[in-house]
Amino acid sequence: MSRAWTEALSWLCPQRAVCHACGAPLSASDGLVCPDCRRWLEADTLTAGRWETMLGDELACAASAFRYDGTAAALVKALKFQSDQTAALALAHGMAAVYAALPALRAAEVCVPVPVHRRRLRSRGYNQAAVLAGALSQHTGLPVWDGALLRLWQKRSQIGSGRAAREANIAGAFVPAVSWERRLRNRSVLLVDDVLTTGATAQACAHALLSAGARSVALLTACRA
Secondary structure (H helix, E strand, C coil): CCHHHHHHHHHHCCCCCECCCCCCECCCCCCCCCHHHHHHHHHHHHHHCCCCECCCCCCCEEEEEEECCHHHHHHHHHHHHCCCCCHHHHHHHHHHHHHHHCHHHHCCCEEEECCCCHHHHHHHCCCHHHHHHHHHHHHHCCCECCCCEEECCCCCCCCCCCHHHHHHHHCCCEEECHHHHHHHCCCEEEEEEEEECCCHHHHHHHHHHHHCCCCEEEEEEEEEC
């Protein structure tokens, strides 16, 4: 993790004296999470990192660093709902380990975060997938092309929806930004998001990227539900 990135996120979200996952007190040497939560993350990465799966023909690979459970789920919720952007730093370590282990992910030339709708961006203040992509980039060196994809609408929350409902909810919602289409042509893209549930969002994004001429699209998420 580069010092500049860590300092930038620390300025946005000053490090707390408690664990970002469980709230336990932290010592000066603990960093972002307590020793117990760190052990959970290290152990779970070895298991969840093997969750490489296929989600249709448009994704070359789909993999996740952690189960959406325990410490990892707490960190995602802190990132997504509690304005704790530094939680992405802990998640990105596991994502980087999975990236390093899977050739289909390492083939990517650029990193594109799954976009949120502009209303969600205004209300939250940031896109959690873009924060994760930025943290992951410090490990992989992949340039982050935030803005390459646009979300045209957000009909309703995807939480609790099944696959069919999710697909209907996001059909046609993602498009490549006109200003990025030429740059996307013949590129191998790593799509980044916080949680993989049914894969409907990822497939919709992959379709949009491939329609812009991307050579291939692989998916890496922090967690898998």
